Amino acid sequence: MIKNEEEFIGASLTSVLELPCEEILIFDTGSKDKSPSILKSFQAKDERIDIHKLEWTNHFSDARNKIAKKARGEWIFFVDGDEVLDAETRRGVEQAIQSQKSVAFSLIQRNYTLDASQDQVIPFEGTNLPGLNEFPKSPVFYTDNYMERLYKKTSGLVYEGRIHESLLPFCRRRGLQHEKLPLILHHYGRLKSGHRQKLVYYLDLSRQKLKEEAQNPIAWVEYLVTLSELDEQEAAYKMAQLAIRQFPQEAQVLLTAYQVALRAGAYPEAEQWIRMKLRLTPEDLYSKSNLSTALMFQKKFDQSSRTALEVLGHKVDDFIANFNLGVIAFEEKRWLDAKRYLHAALKLKPQEAFILQALKKIEAEQQTN
Numbered sequence: 001m002i003k004n005e006e007e008f009i010g011a012s013l014t015s016v017l018e019l020p021c022e023e024i025l026i027f028d029t030g031s032k033d034k035s036p037s038i039l040k041s042f043q044a045k046d047e048r049i050d051i052h053k054l055e056w057t058n059h060f061s062d063a064r065n066k067i068a069k070k071a072r073g074e075w076i077f078f079v080d081g082d083e084v085l086d087a088e089t090r091r092g093v094e095q096a097i098q099s100q101k102s103v104a105f106s107l108i109q110r111n112y113t114l115d116a117s118q119d120q121v122i123p124f125e126g127t128n129l130p131g132l133n134e135f136p137k138s139p140v141f142y143t144d145n146y147m148e149r150l151y152k153k154t155s156g157l158v159y160e161g162r163i164h165e166s167l168l169p170f171c172r173r174r175g176l177q178h179e180k181l182p183l184i185l186h187h188y189g190r191l192k193s194g195h196r197q198k199l200v201y202y203l204d205l206s207r208q209k210l211k212e213e214a215q216n217p218i219a220w221v222e223y224l225v226t227l228s229e230l231d232e233q234e235a236a237y238k239m240a241q242l243a244i245r246q247f248p249q250e251a252q253v254l255l256t257a258y259q260v261a262l263r264a265g266a267y268p269e270a271e272q273w274i275r276m277k278l279r280l281t282p283e284d285l286y287s288k289s290n291l292s293t294a295l296m297f298q299k300k301f302d303q304s305s306r307t308a309l310e311v312l313g314h315k316v317d318d319f320i321a322n323f324n325l326g327v328i329a330f331e332e333k334r335w336l337d338a339k340r341y342l343h344a345a346l347k348l349k350p351q352e353a354f355i356l357q358a359l360k361k362i363e364a365e366q367q368t369n
Contacts, residue, residue: 001027001054001063005081006034008188011131013042013049015085020094021077027054027067035081058205061159068153078149082189083109084131092183093150102179103155104167106146113190114138116349118229119259120286123349130186139351140191146180162212163205164222199230217243217250224256228263237264244273251280255287262293270294285311289320301328319348326358335362 002009016024026039026049043049052070054063068076075097079085085093089107096105112129113121114136121141128135148167151157155176159165171178189195206223213219220243227236240257247253254277261270271294277287288311295304305328308321315321326341339362346355 001029001067001078002031002035002039002081003029003056004031004033004035004194006031006038007192008082008084008132009035009038010042011084011188012079012081013039015090015131016079017042017046017048018085018087018090019077021048022073023071024049025067025070026051027063028052029054029056029063058208059162060205061161061165064159064165068158071153074152074154076151076153079185080187080189082187082192084186084188086130086184086186089183089185092181096150096179096181102177104148104151104157104171104176104178106148106178106180107150107183107185108144108181109147109185109187110142110144111187111190112140112142114140115190116141116351118143129188132188136191147185148178149185150181161219162209163202164209164218196230199226202226203230217247217253220247221252221256224260228260233260233264236260237266241269244276248276249280251277254280258287258290258294262290265297267294267297271298285315285318286320289318289324292321292324296324296328301332304328317344317348319345322348323355326355330358330362333365335366338362 039051124140124142157167157170160169203226206226210219210223224236237260240260243253244257254273258270258273274287274291292304292307308324311318311321322341322345326338329338342355
């Protein structure tokens with residue numbers, strides 16, 4: 001399923017053609033760029049490719065379910081036009097189908113981005129991105145999430161949800177076997193120049209989904225995440241307060257809400273929500289790291305330091321804990337400790353401008369004194 005994917009559709013199709021599949025169905029929901037001509041050039045070289053038009057109804061599940069009905073094969077594997085498969089993923093998909101252990105499989109969607117401020121982003125350390133000829137000029141980061149993309153059509157599975165569609169609700173109701181695979185879909189959509197415009201559209205769909213599924217905590221999470229990605233922090237914070245009132249025992253809601261509160265500068269609320277999350281998941285090091293942040297911004301330096309040191313006792317390369325300890329030491333003019341912790345954080349994020357500036361100030365202070 002594609003729309004305006006001229007930047008990555010060639011790489012995506014090239015990777016898909018390596019699969020030993022019977023047919024490759026492509027449904028275009030209204031491309032206005034060069035995608036149709038690119039598709040035709042591939043179709044001329046591979047008779048498995050079958051191109052269709054699909055009327056878009058602002059509903060991802062409806063679209064995927066309609067496409068699935070057109071497929072002749074027993075198994076369906078969805079790959080979007082801005083996603084690329086590597087050799088390991090292709091082999092893993094074949095093995096999963098042959099094993100017949102489950103009727104539905106989730107794969108890791110690795111979302112590449114140039115935005116280092118996103119929550120839990122990981123620096124990409126490779127020299128080239130799978131399937132792409134050119135590497136972006138700016139540093140690249142990524143986040144991972146699971147997506148249900150491979151399933152047995154004859155099992156009767158259908159996607160649900162207007163956006164962020166999923167097979168899992170159907171699997172749970174019917175008691176069907178689902179499995180997570182350690183295989184990667186390399187997703188490049190967030191590297192596109194028009195990604196923000198797409199996010200605005202996704203926000204509208206997420207808002208509609210929330211109205212349709214107000215009792216679904218995941219619908220709230222998805223809406224909060226999209227608001228945050230668009231930097232609508234005030235609106236996100238107000239929605240987070242509503243979400244917490246409705247789902248005070250939902251770990252994913254609490255996690256997303258405290259991330260929103262931190263970005264909005266609502267540190268007392270962030271601390272409260274993080275502590276609620278930790279009561280549900282006491283061993284959650286990520287939440288403990290963020291607790292140290294919420295405490296630090298409230299000038300509770302002793303509590304923040306103890307929390308960060310507890311995290312480092314389990315995970316020495318935790319960026320947030322090292323960063324927070326470095327900042328606190330800087331504020332308290334403990335220059336040697338500040339340098340030690342900030343250098344540890346810098347190894348994890350070498351391009352972090354704030355750390356580089358802080359280290360320069362420390363050098364200047366040490367030379368002066």
